[in-house]
Amino acid sequence: MDLSYFFELFLGGMTRGSIYALIALGYTMVYGIIKLINFAHGEIYMIGAFTALIISSVLGFTGMNSILILVISGVLAIFFSAAYGATMEKIAYKPLRQAPRLSALISAIGMSMFLQNYVLLAQTPDFLPFPALIPDFKFLKPIEKILSSTQLVILVTTAVVMILLTILIKFTRTGKAMRATSQDAKMAQLLGININRVITITFIIGSATAAIGGVLISSHTGQLNYYIGFIAGIKAFVAAVLGGIGSIPGAVLGSFVLGWTESFGTGYVSSDYEDVFAFIFLLIILIFRPSGILGRSQNDKV
Amino acid sequence: MAPILETKNLTMDFGGLRAVDNINFQVNEGEIVALIGPNGAGKTTFFNCITGVYKPTGGDIYIAPEGEKTERINGLKPNVVTEKGLARTFQNIRLFQNMTVLENVMIGRHCRLSAGLLGAIFRTKATVAEEKKVVDDSYEILEEIGLTDYANEFAKNLPYGAQRRLEIARAMATDPFLLLLDEPAAGMNPQETKELDEMILHIRKNNKISILLIEHDMSLVMSVSEKIFVVDYGKLIAEGTPDEIKKNPEVIKAYLGDETDA
Amino acid sequence: MSNLMKYFSLKEIKKSLVMTLWFMILTFPIMVIKVNTIENTVIWRWGYLAVIAVGSFILSTLWRYMMERKSLQAGNESKISLQQKLRELGEKNPRLKRGALAAVIVLVVAYPFATSMYQTGIMTTALMYVVLGLGLNIVVGLGGLLHLGYAAFYAVGAYTYALLHVHFGIGFWVSLPIGAGLATILGILIAIPVLRLRGDYLAIVTLGFGEIVRIILENWNDFSFGPSGIANIPRPTLFGIHFKLQQASVFIYFIMVALVVFTIFIVRRLENSRMGRAWIAMREDEIASQSMGINITKTKVMTFAIGAFWAGMIGVVFAAKTTFINPASFTLWESVIILCIVVIGGMGSIFGVVVGAGILILLPEYLRAFSQYRMLLFGAILVLMMVFRPGGIVTNVRKVYRIDKDKTGEAE
Ligand SMILES: Nc1ncnc2c1ncn2[C@@H]1O[C@H](COP(=O)(O)OP(=O)(O)OP(=O)(O)O)[C@@H](O)[C@H]1O
Ligand SMILES: [Mg+2]
Numbered sequence: 001m002d003l004s005y006f007f008e009l010f011l012g013g014m015t016r017g018s019i020y021a022l023i024a025l026g027y028t029m030v031y032g033i034i035k036l037i038n039f040a041h042g043e044i045y046m047i048g049a050f051t052a053l054i055i056s057s058v059l060g061f062t063g064m065n066s067i068l069i070l071v072i073s074g075v076l077a078i079f080f081s082a083a084y085g086a087t088m089e090k091i092a093y094k095p096l097r098q099a100p101r102l103s104a105l106i107s108a109i110g111m112s113m114f115l116q117n118y119v120l121l122a123q124t125p126d127f128l129p130f131p132a133l134i135p136d137f138k139f140l141k142p143i144e145k146i147l148s149s150t151q152l153v154i155l156v157t158t159a160v161v162m163i164l165l166t167i168l169i170k171f172t173r174t175g176k177a178m179r180a181t182s183q184d185a186k187m188a189q190l191l192g193i194n195i196n197r198v199i200t201i202t203f204i205i206g207s208a209t210a211a212i213g214g215v216l217i218s219s220h221t222g223q224l225n226y227y228i229g230f231i232a233g234i235k236a237f238v239a240a241v242l243g244g245i246g247s248i249p250g251a252v253l254g255s256f257v258l259g260w261t262e263s264f265g266t267g268y269v270s271s272d273y274e275d276v277f278a279f280i281f282l283l284i285i286l287i288f289r290p291s292g293i294l295g296r297s298q299n300d301k302v
Numbered sequence: 303m304a305p306i307l308e309t310k311n312l313t314m315d316f317g318g319l320r321a322v323d324n325i326n327f328q329v330n331e332g333e334i335v336a337l338i339g340p341n342g343a344g345k346t347t348f349f350n351c352i353t354g355v356y357k358p359t360g361g362d363i364y365i366a367p368e369g370e371k372t373e374r375i376n377g378l379k380p381n382v383v384t385e386k387g388l389a390r391t392f393q394n395i396r397l398f399q400n401m402t403v404l405e406n407v408m409i410g411r412h413c414r415l416s417a418g419l420l421g422a423i424f425r426t427k428a429t430v431a432e433e434k435k436v437v438d439d440s441y442e443i444l445e446e447i448g449l450t451d452y453a454n455e456f457a458k459n460l461p462y463g464a465q466r467r468l469e470i471a472r473a474m475a476t477d478p479f480l481l482l483l484d485e486p487a488a489g490m491n492p493q494e495t496k497e498l499d500e501m502i503l504h505i506r507k508n509n510k511i512s513i514l515l516i517e518h519d520m521s522l523v524m525s526v527s528e529k530i531f532v533v534d535y536g537k538l539i540a541e542g543t544p545d546e547i548k549k550n551p552e553v554i555k556a557y558l559g560d561e562t563d564a
Numbered sequence: 565m566s567n568l569m570k571y572f573s574l575k576e577i578k579k580s581l582v583m584t585l586w587f588m589i590l591t592f593p594i595m596v597i598k599v600n601t602i603e604n605t606v607i608w609r610w611g612y613l614a615v616i617a618v619g620s621f622i623l624s625t626l627w628r629y630m631m632e633r634k635s636l637q638a639g640n641e642s643k644i645s646l647q648q649k650l651r652e653l654g655e656k657n658p659r660l661k662r663g664a665l666a667a668v669i670v671l672v673v674a675y676p677f678a679t680s681m682y683q684t685g686i687m688t689t690a691l692m693y694v695v696l697g698l699g700l701n702i703v704v705g706l707g708g709l710l711h712l713g714y715a716a717f718y719a720v721g722a723y724t725y726a727l728l729h730v731h732f733g734i735g736f737w738v739s740l741p742i743g744a745g746l747a748t749i750l751g752i753l754i755a756i757p758v759l760r761l762r763g764d765y766l767a768i769v770t771l772g773f774g775e776i777v778r779i780i781l782e783n784w785n786d787f788s789f790g791p792s793g794i795a796n797i798p799r800p801t802l803f804g805i806h807f808k809l810q811q812a813s814v815f816i817y818f819i820m821v822a823l824v825v826f827t828i829f830i831v832r833r834l835e836n837s838r839m840g841r842a843w844i845a846m847r848e849d850e851i852a853s854q855s856m857g858i859n860i861t862k863t864k865v866m867t868f869a870i871g872a873f874w875a876g877m878i879g880v881v882f883a884a885k886t887t888f889i890n891p892a893s894f895t896l897w898e899s900v901i902i903l904c905i906v907v908i909g910g911m912g913s914i915f916g917v918v919v920g921a922g923i924l925i926l927l928p929e930y931l932r933a934f935s936q937y938r939m940l941l942f943g944a945i946l947v948l949m950m951v952f953r954p955g956g957i958v959t960n961v962r963k964v965y966r967i968d969k970d971k972t973g974e975a976e
Binding site: 353354355379380381384385389390392396397398399400401402404405408409410412413414415417418419421422423425429432433436437441453454456472473476 | 830833834837838839840841842844845848849851852853854855856857858859860866870960962963964965
């Protein structure tokens with residue numbers, strides 16, 4: 001077998017996996033706290049990418065240095081995604097905390113449709129080219145077929161985000177409040193934790209990491225449209241379930257497993273069915289191990 | 303004669319927590335038995351194991367309805383357990399909120415009926431007769447429990463006490479030989495509790511069934527039950543008649559200890 | 565109404581202004597800036613910012629007013645639904661009821677002759693969505709299972725007819741039951757693996773299932789002719805008579821009228837049967853219904869299978885109506901539109917689904933100007949509906965049972 005092709009697929013899968021992980025975190029954190037699948041999460045990712053595209057294009061015309069553009073548009077993308085995430089929670093989910101699960105899910109689907117069409121109508125249905133902002137690293141020249149600069153940036157950024165997030169959740173007061181809320185929201189509230197604040201922060205963090213994912217993947221693929229959030233969102237969700245929804249390390253692991261499956265699947269089997277792999281994977285995992293790889297099985301309290 | 307319900311070393315673990323710990327327990331025919339214990343003692347979990355909502359991690363559950371062979375029912379689905387003649391209510395009321403009171407009771411009759419898809423579409427004679435009978439039977443149960451005034455009201459619009467009674471009516475409709483009530487008096491005022499007391503005795507007499515009751519209201523427990531089991535931290539710490547239990551030092555300690563904790 | 569005045573107080577206006585500012589910032593990049601990446605120019609659309617400002621000021625005030633009203637109403641649940649009002653009206657005046665029924669029948673029969681072929685086509689589409697909505701309503705509205713892959717069953721019906729025609733020359737009337745039957749079987753097959761899943765997983769898995777079916781249809785050229793689809797599917801015939809285009813569209817219209825009547829008839833009987841009650845109990849509380857002796861496995865499979873039946877049937881009609889099908893007609897958004905019909909009309913209510921289909925399918929057709937905003941509005945309406953009126957436009961009412969007077973002496 002061709003070893004370099006194998007490595008190319010391996011690293012390609014890892015890159016995909018990193019992006020899925022950045023999105024999957026939002027799903028898993030929100031699910032952990034309010035037990036809702038936020039269908040519109042993929043749209044937040046798309047809005048992050050779109051914002052970055054708009055800002056970087058505007059700045060690009062001024063002839064600014066591309067690294068600076070990357071930083072500014074990245075930061076603004078994170079800001080706007082987080083703002084959209086928090087606003088969405090206030091409008092579509094907060095009023096439904098006591099409502100049946102089905103209502104919140106339908107509301108989430110509605111939000112997803114709304115945001116997709118909002119961007120479609122306000123901007124364009126067509127694919128737009130995303131400016132190449134990440135420079136080519138000289139030292140990667142010998143292996144550029146296997147690992148591109150963008151891929152390296154994606155892998156490193158993801159690793160840094162994961163480490164920061166772990167620190168946040170393990171060691172800060174906010175992190176502790178989040179963990180307490182996800183274990184038992186009622187109890188946490190009795191103990192004086194401000195649930196509304198925790199939920200808002202969760203949405204903000206989840207949206208911010210999704211925005212990072214959006215900017216990175218668009219730099220990698222070089223284009224985007226209003227629909228990119230949907231498929232990526234679904235796949236990230238699959239990754240979150242794969243790892244065990246509610247578990248943050250699980251989301252990361254699940255994302256890499258899914259990334260590799262897709263990469264090797266399209267590389268060695270067939271590229272027509274790229275999107276099918278994720279769904280078949282999901283079906284298998286849900287049937288045989290519904291709690292995911294790292295999730296704990298749970299009895300609903302009766 | 304064999305007890306109609308018996309558990310042997312029944313155990314239920316949740317991860318590291320042992321909520322039910324090696325409980326041996328019996329209900330004999332026609333008895334009203336109470337299961338008491340401090341909050342979090344594992345009473346509801348015990349019910350959930352018996353009725354198939356949880357699959358116990360250890361031990362055995364046997365039933366022996368009148369005139370039938372003893373049968374082990376561990377791990378059967380809740381609906382199968384109900385078909386076999388155990389019916390329950392829920393501590394945290396779980397009515398079908400957007401169905402009428404009468405329909406709630408009709409759901410209880412479900413497993414005793416047989417109408418299928420084609421019967422419903424073609425309105426066969428058998429189906430029509432069965433539907434008429436289920437309405438009449440359900441209405442009769444509402445009469446017995448005193449809920450006829452609300453028959454066509456949505457369950458969610460009922461006052462709290464009436465919701466608790468509807469839970470009982472719905473369970474009765476499954477035609478059980480043993481009725482399991484999880485804190486039926488919780489949230490009721492003294493007047494309602496007194497009526498409940500009479501109702502429980504009446505149900506047993508009228509339907510010739512046995513009753514297993516979880517309850518925190520001691521006056522109710524002492525007045526209706528013939529036998530009491532006490533659990534604490536998942537373990538059975540005492541069993542006996544109401545008089546024996548009142549004097550049992552272990553029980554007093556469990557309850558007082560509980561109070562000083564609080 | 566008097567408390568509406570309070571929204572003109574300084575404090576409330578300030579609140580609205582803060583929200584307005586927030587939304588102006590929020591929507592700034594996407595609404596105001598538009599880059600042309602080919603000519604490298606930027607268009608600043610300040611007009612949109614003004615629209616957003618005015619819009620969010622009004623909407624945020626309205627939002628708070630509605631929220632307050634909702635929390636006031638939470639206590640008294642005695643809202644009487646539209647359906648109940650109509651029912652009572654009908655009971656009081658049987659003549660009015662008969663008259664209304666007769667008027668509806670005359671209207672329905674006269675419609676294709678009084679209007680153009682184009683109008684008839686639109687109405688036929690609306691009727692198709694009524695049946696699709698009623699089918700999905702069994703799964704979502706009555707069974708409480710969020711199903712996002714419903715279009716897959718619709719596709720099965722359409723491809724059944726198309727492929728049976730291409731390979732064996734089989735006609736519409738034979739394909740109709742076969743399409744419905746195959747969809748039912750597929751409904752059972754998909755139900756079995758997803759049975760153990762909780763509500764939200766079910767939504768994703770059914771979505772995935774729908775996408776898998778579509779992707780297979782797109783890529784398996786030997787079987788489905790791929791993205792280019794299948795053309796020249798014959799329109800329905802009557803006892804071997806082939807109609808001209810104009811007549812055929814009228815004929816399909818009447819086929820749809822008959823199918824709608826047929827569907828309503830069956831669904832009405834089912835929803836008040838032993839099985840229908842079990843569906844609703846499952847929706848209300850899965851654990852309690854299981855503890856009351858309902859076999860959840862069987863009940864879920866039933867809802868999926870029966871729901872799929874109608875989609876399969878309408879799929880066949882769709883293929884016959886358009887004479888051309890390809891996988892693009894069966895995307896996720898098709899499933900979502902059908903879901904919107906059910907949710908907006910009123911979950912669990914037959915009349916609601918009819919109203920929902922009427923609004924969602926006919927309005928965008930007649931208000932062409934806003935048809936591009938259709939999905940945007942549907943999305944917004946789904947959210948608003950869930951927040952302010954979860955029961956839909958027509959809240960469902962349950963059957964009122966009357967008890968024999970002589971038996972109880974106190975029946976109503
Ligand atoms: N599904 C579950 N998962 C994990 N722990 C559980 C579960 N159900 C119950 N427990 C735990 O088991 C213990 C016993 O709970 P249970 O509800 O049986 O108590 P109880 O005796 O009914 O109390 P109460 O009088 O308050 O109703 C508690 O510590 C509870 O937290
Ligand atoms: Mg309890």
